[in-house]
Amino acid sequence: MTAALSRRTSLGELLRRAPAIGPALALVVAVIVFSLTTKTFFDLDNMSLVLEQSLVVGTLALGQTLIILTAGIDLANGSIAVLATLLMASWVAAGMPAVLALLVGLAVATALGGVTGGLVTSIRLPPFIVTLGMFSIITALSLIYAGGQSIQVHSGLLSYLGTRRYLFGGIEVTYGMTLGLIMVLFLWYVLTRTAWGKHVYAIGSDPEASRLSGIHVRRTLLSVYLIAGLVYGIAAWQALGRVPNADPNAYQNANLESITAVVLGGTSLFGGRGGIWGTLLGALVVSVLRSGLTQAGIDDLYQDVATGVLVIAAVALDRLARRQQR
Template sequence: MTTSPPAPASPPPVIDDVRPPGPLDHLQRVLHSQATLGPAVVLLVAVAVFAVISPNFLGPTNISLILQQTAVIGTLALGQTLIILTAGIDLSVGSIMVLCSIVMGRLSADLGLPGPLALLAGLVCGTACGLFNGLLVTRVKLPPFIVTLGSLNIFFALNLWISRSETIRGVDMSDVLLWTGRVLVVGGARVTYGSLLMLAVLGVLVYALHATRWGRHVYATGDDREAARLSGIRTDRVLLSVYAVAGLVYAVGAWILIGRIASASPQAGMMDNLDSITAVVLGGTSLFGGRGMIVGTIMGALIVGVCRNGLSLAGVDVLWQNFAVGVLVILAVSLDQWIRKARR
């Protein structure tokens, strides 16, 4: 008598070992969906701490100083944000800004060019510098880090050659170039026109990034360049336009710098490239591209300004101020990597 083979054993039940989301998971998802929440909290905490440490911190005079210091770095950081959103980085920010300021100053002071034309020449110079970087990235296919590291030295050399290593005095330049240094008294605080110009640039870029096709293409290119290309986006053209617009923004920063120091100096702002990257990272924009809000960049610039100013009022040496900013950058990048792992 034949017996049928035994029925195969049923597979063991699958045990769902996925742990339920905890408080940290909820916080991770919130920070992933609200990129500006973290910078806003850090800024408020920093203001509260320094207000307790120094009674003069929230005084109108000191608030005015912070706003004036933030105007230049904030403007440069806005242009840097565009580059970082595409998963690139620009080390030539400070060199482009100083070169544009020298071009404006020389044309106005030495050649007697009318202020509006000198300003226009500076804006064209910044755009051309950005296009130079963009062409090397998109046509020659060089990494943005290497391209901008090289162009940093190129633009710095041109800056010294054009300026002859001499500072151009504000009294020799057109009032148009010094306009950004004029002040408007608001609630006892002296707000410069340069600060208002920074906010105007912010408004234009917020609209461009979130209400136009170009902005959506910028985010898509930074998130996954190959996927964006396969979907029909001309990624090289997008990248080239991003570098050109960033260069234009740096030139606006040069205009603000001239008004701030009432001169065009070949040495002013040369290290602002590092502070601009710091502001972008602290503002919640991912160094890996494709994620971030440009409003957060201004918060990041304010965090840098508040920390440097507050530590200075507390009597902390500049050495340890730089140390503190460096720690903030490392913490911000670590937080960004943690946020990117958020479970959907």
């Protein structure tokens, strides 16, 4: 009995130290199950499609991870990305150089992230309330700006990330996927190898203790929201590469889907634990699950049910793990 308890403790400690192990195992199991139960799931074309479908939400989830690590949450990330697509596409259509439109679009997304961060840090409003309000405001502004109509993209630069190449002669990838991987590597580095990253984790674990230890909590939090805003802008660029059409009604559930990817990836909603690689795996788990269930003939509504069950289970396991640590 003691040996069994020790094994369970060791497993729990392993999962706490490396939360990405859980989603990695879930991803492997899902791939194996769907490969055995469907005929085309493991085809190279389908694998490429799974990666492409997870790209935009996965990038939004990277910014969401930074915020959740500080024990916050962002319900406005999808709406920020949609507004950025509309601005970039409309400016190019009006004659602005594509490079300038892209840079200003990224700047607007970053600034909106900064507005959210400023409200959270200066007025100390709860992130849930602030981002819920920002979600409503930005969604309405997007619809007003576009007049409820989509805007076609006629710029090679704005759709550049959708350019396709082939690895090993058969695996289709886009430049957007490559940029996504570069972002994962960069954010992993700054979170795990820099003082800023350590401060982010510390604030998520205990902001008051972080303040007493000399960490500039407000400044660090503001920088987190600014960087997250920039990431959302890059997600907008990726979205225009996937579909060269800026639609004000696109990605309506992207905020919830990005939170799902983060939670399934092992990042704690209570802050201070998790990481970028887990989020990447979480986004792939969601995409694999939807693709496999679709090929198995399962209705979209039941797919939403399955995803919701996974999220609740992941949060429950995280809650139990934190109780055991105490």
